[in-house]
Amino acid sequence: MSSSTTKIVFTLSVLAATFVSNIWASDGAQVPLSDSESNPIKLGWMQGFPPPQDKLIMQPESDFFSFPKMRWTVCHIRELMPTKEVSRGIGAPVPMAYALDSGIDSVKFNPLGSNKPMTWKQSLSANYTDGMLVLHKGRIVYEAYSDCLNDTGKHAAMSMTKSLTGLLAEILVVEGRLNPTAKVATIIPELKDSAFGNATVRQVMDMTTSLKYSEDYADPNADIWVYSKAASPLPKQKGYKGPNGYFEYLQTLKQDDIKHGEAFGYKTVNSDALGWIISKVTGKDIASMLSERIWQKMGAEQDGYMTVDAKGIPFAGGGLSAGLRDLGRIGQLMLNSGEINGQRLFPKEVVENIQAGGDKNAFAKAGYKTLEGGSYHSMWWVMHNEHGAYAARGVHGQTIYVDPTAEMVIVRFSSFPSAANSKIDPTSLPAYQAVAKYLMQN
């Protein structure tokens, strides 16, 4: 590297670091360990026989999902919780084609709200990236693993799981097996007296149900804690009287003051309800459905898996772990409107419906600053940008980003210290757009 190049790279690194510090400073929060400082292998988590006491990562979740421990945990969910397999079957995987492009690393972009350029490569560590895959015209042009992940490993997909649940539902809708205008109570009588009972399937799919449900983590009585206790696969404590499992919890939810369909509200319980709907319609759990309809048919190279509640019900709202390239196959399947490896897995209308997006006005009410003008439809985030991009997204930076115009798919696994994607979007969304432009020019 020439000294001038070194200088530029150094300067950019400092700028990137400053930018990241500013994000945290604006929060009043303590600046966390950097990507490199929090590398789980360097920190020695779970290494040794046995690991020393201060290197153990164990139950409960409040410990194993705290930063920086969660940088190990995102690759090891199944070692901490019961899970159900998403089987790829037993045939040979279909390898993906490669056309690696080393130029991507130096693609520059301005982070949102900044006029100081950052390179693609810098953005990876700014975003605590564990795995990054870029597909262009169906071929892998960029692939990188770091921290806990490698190419035979799996990583928590978090709320990207929702988009796969939404995809299954949309397939059933297009196949005529699920009526989106039906009231939920007609499919799940057990939800008749809950908020979901008089909502439509479509309102559940688009998260425009009206629900009294608080995810205020600072409030010890917030619904999220009742939900967490219900969802835990661990045996309930003696004397516990609350709901056990996703399905019992959903029955307790009440409607909020507004009507269904008026506003988008990002609430995971909608995905659990949709998972239940799919199971009632098909007689199969979500993990089995994902296996049958997607994993066994897309040439997957690894099984996926889903966490389950104490009754064995897979977590349709966030339980999936999978390999990076397998999520790449899913992105490619979406980009190709339901086809992969010359096989059609579902009608093209499924993708057309998702890509068309949902109610922008309902979405605007939720006030997502980094996603202005967007919508949420069938549990996919639709950008409504000039490339018609849409995405599966999960906390701590997970994404499958599909750009139909650039014929590009990006999959990112990461373990950003904060759950909020609004903090990772400034250094990721413009990076995706810059790489899309770069690929279109080549």
Next chain:
Amino acid sequence: MSSSTTKIVFTLSVLAATFVSNIWASDGAQVPLSDSESNPIKLGWMQGFPPPQDKLIMQPESDFFSFPKMRWTVCHIRELMPTKEVSRGIGAPVPMAYALDSGIDSVKFNPLGSNKPMTWKQSLSANYTDGMLVLHKGRIVYEAYSDCLNDTGKHAAMSMTKSLTGLLAEILVVEGRLNPTAKVATIIPELKDSAFGNATVRQVMDMTTSLKYSEDYADPNADIWVYSKAASPLPKQKGYKGPNGYFEYLQTLKQDDIKHGEAFGYKTVNSDALGWIISKVTGKDIASMLSERIWQKMGAEQDGYMTVDAKGIPFAGGGLSAGLRDLGRIGQLMLNSGEINGQRLFPKEVVENIQAGGDKNAFAKAGYKTLEGGSYHSMWWVMHNEHGAYAARGVHGQTIYVDPTAEMVIVRFSSFPSAANSKIDPTSLPAYQAVAKYLMQN
């Protein structure tokens, strides 16, 4: 079917049923549901969304591993407990060749202690068989699945896990990385003050260590219960002061009155100690070692997995679940002295050492009626019969049975109501020998 054939089959069925009833009656125990009556799919375990209360199978283990529930559980261990993957990697599986022989079903044999013949097919249900595979000269001549298992499913291997742990240790011995005459304390200083400290690696491998350790399930203070609590992956109850995990538990074990090396005593803790030895020597846990040395190299079609304790340590004494044909590959690998699909995975001395067997006198002291004249070596059961057969065995009827003379491998997954293989041996060991003879004549 002709009426005379029907009559014979019916008569034989009645004889088989009588034989099975007699086994239970001799015990004074209640005759359990038959294979067909206890079919987990028929019984409806875990079916429905959600499953009705009386069809749920959940923690704790005393519930999920009780008969007949355990007939569902043996195929679903990972849905109840945290597990670690035994990865097959991401390459294409190597399919196994077929030469199915429908004549096997009617091969007859006399159960041990009986002069009333039974057919092979009858023995399958007499033994509550979930999966049965017979390989002859490397080709599948017989394959059957029932109850909870199918050819893309996995089943608990129970103590067959020990034989794989023993195989790994024997590989390290032959490779010169593990000294069988070394005292355990020189490898695991943490075990210095335990019974294992002054035992040799070989004594651990052959379970001739002298240990104060009771597996009397009727005694609430028996060591097995302390061990179970230590091994549980669930968070410990408040105020729990006992050992946490396999490694802490092993440190508490004291030596019995006799010397090490004098008598065989089938105690699972030896396998856990051997797992620890392997991890200290290689720096890798048992699941990773099984993946690296066996699963990734034998053309496996499914990943396996192992249960773990609360610290993520895989259960070397019984934690494996795997596919039927993948255990067939392991049997074939043994039969071929370390080669499979034209690849050598380990030196032939490994199998020669195991096959040679251990100390017959030490074994005789344990009084195994159905295995008289046998021995236990490197955690394999060596028959010392005229065919030189040896086996991996697990409670409730699991086996990999290797017959070098007949060039035959049998793998059985089952969920026999009683844990004791002494009850399943009478209708399985002579069946294996009869099929071996049949195959040699064809």
